[in-house]
Amino acid sequence: MSIAITGAAGQLGHLVIEHLKQKVPANNILALVRKPEQTEVLGVAAKAIDYTKPETLDAALPGVETLLLISSSEVGQRVAQHANVIAAAKKAGVKRIVYTSVLHADTSVLPLADEHRATEADLKASGLAYTLLRNGWYTENYTGFVGAALANGALFGSAGEGRISSAAREDLAEAAVAVLSSDGHDNATYELAGDTAWTLPDLAAEISKQTGKDIPYRNLPEADYAAALEGAGLPKGLAAALASYDVSASQGALYGTERTLSELIGRPTTPLAVSVERALKAL
Template sequence: MTIAITGATGQLGRLVIEHLKTRVSPSQLRALARTPVKAADLGIQAYAADYDQPQTLAAALAGVDTLLLISSSEVGRRAAQHRHAIDAARAAGVRRIVYTSLLRADTSALSLAGEHRETEQMLKDSGLAWTILRNGWYTENYMGSVAGALAGGVLVGSAGQGRIASAARTDYAEAAAVALTTAGHEGKTYELAGDAAYTLDDLAAEISRQSGRTIPYRNLPVADYAAILAGHGLPQGLAEAIAGWDADASQGALYDDGRQLSKLIGRPTTPMSESVAAALKA
């Protein structure tokens, strides 16, 4: 069996490959990347594959049994890019696609959900076997705020008292490796999230505990939080999107208590405190 991984040189892709290498021979793995030279350190075969150049996908997928389709990073272009990948997989004779979607993509208020819903439907209409991994928030999404909180003496956001059931990126990567290499996952959709939910007040308290400083959480209107993010150099559109996702979190968009992730990987998910400790050392 040959397993191909799209986005192999990205943050999630690299972690998936490391988990896969503990489960199958590296000779069974194939890294798909726009720039294969960036995959040289992965220790597996690398192929050029660009969502926007379907002919590269056809060559890269020849002889592949199972494809991990890691969702494209280009929000707004994802659906078309994923269609190219699914069409190429079908033409190449790929048997199953495992797709990294979004927590409760079918009902989520997050602006990211639409393209995931489209892709899920494409998979179901493709005639191929499929597994959908609806990934919740990565704890790392909030760890980028730790340095700024320490510098400014306050953690800011717009999530109110919304509970966030995030998990470390490596937890989701391990789930993908399990779904790719063990039986019983075809036709299944998994809602993946961390075991223990927290609020941004809780995150501020944990930063305070580990740093030895008092770092409060300050909840802001969405426009004010977006303005702060933009002031730190983020593009205006991205700043507004991040602030909007926080507002959605305040309404429960990032909360889940099903513990399907820890069940899939056979261990508890990484505690938020461990991620804070890593961020403080960075």
């Protein structure tokens, strides 16, 4: 079995490789990255690829049986980038592509869901076996604001009482490994939501509980929250995107009741309290 992982130097890719090494020999794992030296600490072979240069993909993929296509981080360019990977995989004789999509991609109101829907369609049209990992939101996307909440004396957002079925990045990495290292997942679609949904007021309450400080949740209009994020130093485009994701969360875009994730990893998903504790320790 030869398994390759795109975006292997990223946070999810790094975790996938660490857990995958516990399931298959390290010499059967290939990290696909822009700079191979980024993966030296992972202890697996690496090849350089560039999504915008098909020739690099053509050179890297021969001999690969299963490919984990971790979605590109370049919003707005992902459809074309992913299409290049799919085409190269087909040319190289890759047997299966596992793709990290987004929860309920087919119906999601998240702005970024459009690109995932397009890539899912390209995979289905390719004729290759595929597995769609429709990942819920990373809990870390929100616990990353714990420090700012403590500094500001409040947690800000635009999600209102929207319920968020997030999971720790490690939970989703383990799910990917479960699929990569076993059979029976061809042409399957998995909705990967955390076991227990929560709201931003719940997150504020958990931060308050663990720190002994009163950290309320302050709900802001989308434009005001985007402005606040930009004022905190985030690029304008990213600030606007994060605010829009919160509004989508208020509309139920990050909520799911499926238990597929915990079934795949063989344990409950990481509780919010544990993720908050980890975030506080990291400050």
